[in-house]
Amino acid sequence: MPKVSELRRVALRVPDMEAACAFYETVWAMDPGPGASGERSYRSRGENHDDLLLVPADGPGLDHLGLGVESEAGLHAIVRRVRSAGGTVLSEPAPGSRAGDLLVAAVADADGNRVELIVPSQPSGPRPIRSKRHLGHAVLWTPQATQQEAFYALLGFQVSDRTHIGMSFLRCNTDHHSLALAASRNGRRGLQHLAFDIGNIDDVMREYARIRSAGADCIWGVGRHGPGNNVFAYFRDPAGHVVEYYGDMETVESAEVAQVRYWGPEHKGDIWNIAGAPPVQFRDESPSKETP
Template sequence: MTVRSVRHVALRMPNPDASGSFLGDAFGLVPTDAGLRGTADARPLVRLSEGPALGIDHISLGAASRRAVDDVAARVQRLGLRLVEEPGVDDEGAYRTRLRDGSGLLLEVAHADKARPDPVPHVPFLDRPMLISHVVLNTPDLEATAELYCELFDFTVSDRYGDYMVFLRCNRYHHSVALGQAEHTSLNHIAFEVGSIDGVMRDSARLQGLGSDPVWGPGRHGPGDNVFSYFGDPNGVVVEYTSALEVFDEADPREAKVWPMDDPEQDNVWGTGDPSDEGIALMTGAPDPYLQP
């Protein structure tokens, strides 16, 4: 596959210090000079900067090789999309290219030396997030966006949730990017792998003890089979603790299926309820202000 992981998500917002404090002190990411990292490696998973409103500065995808970066750049030009940066080495030594997708979202594809690490349980009570499990984006054109990402990055459709969501994988895990039907393009949420179901529950309980209630969960999704607990940060970013995402047999993957939306337990098989009204509003968000043609 051309792309094999989500490297980081860069966000702009009115008060990045507040989000940085929440994600580091409460949520459990590790602050660095370049952003906030997980425990799997030293690269930042989240980068925050100041802006007039909450939105996505860019999303960085990890490529399998330098040649894969070049291939993406060629596909961008062939499809008539905007190539923002020709392939080259950035200030941090990564070989990357940048492009605008069909909605104007800035995407970066950079050669990553390591594939997505496999999650492993932490020592009890040290359940810091390891890595980005997946990113979910809202889009007004679900099928066209899914088709474009498959063509640009070699994503594969793992499952669909009715005509509302498409789950895309780029490694053996069920999804690294998911797309949800909406009236506009925006960030829905960022999910962080914590290594075990117990870790999801411990982190959720710890955050509640600090005064932050989940906007959804704990629960377990049907598509992906992962355990989840969602929280909102001070700028309205929705972040998820997750673990136990379905793993595909890469030599013989199962066929994608459509999960029915008329059964409410498909979205949360534990039956612990739907997202709160606050959670729905935060995950829907406002139209992203940083999109460009």
């Protein structure tokens, strides 16, 4: 079955472009790209395409997710599958307008988030070196987790783990998850956080020290998650988006797993029990108190 193969980019809405650019260039250590129409693009060092896009807007939030598809035939097949299931196709496959996008189609997920399906002009290819930096995953709030899981299954995602607080971790390649859903009882939608894989525990600790010395406070971490087993450290950008550095992500080499793992209430988010409680940005509060 044709499916998406990677989380290729996350596009963020930012009200203060200069502050956001300064953060991602100097604190987050990304390389600037060409951008287009007022946008600014960035790529992780060592990556062969832009994996972060900043879009000028009145307020912060998610503009879109960009998911990689390996072929034109696969792109058309996925769009047909979404339409046949009653999903919303926002734009048909067409030549991309951004650098690195050969063909792009857009669909809306169950919550209305824009999802761009991208056939790249240059495939990302395998990542045999775990220290290669790249955009690793994004987590979305959703008030309708079952419908969201069903939508992303149409794109080829499979569930790896679930938790007692209503999170589900979805994979589209050998990484334990490239997308996760956080269930909200209070109607929250959109981005909870985005995360960059930077290699292993030593890389995470080095970046933790470097970012702290650059004046950015860590809002959660360092710790190690249960689902995915990754070592983590979380920060905030100037617009309020939560961004994570992580390493040592678990991989799933088989296309199928015998049983989805479940993490009960004994799991507090950090199996080391040193990171403390998750930050306020991860609490399921009403939309009026929501951060991006």
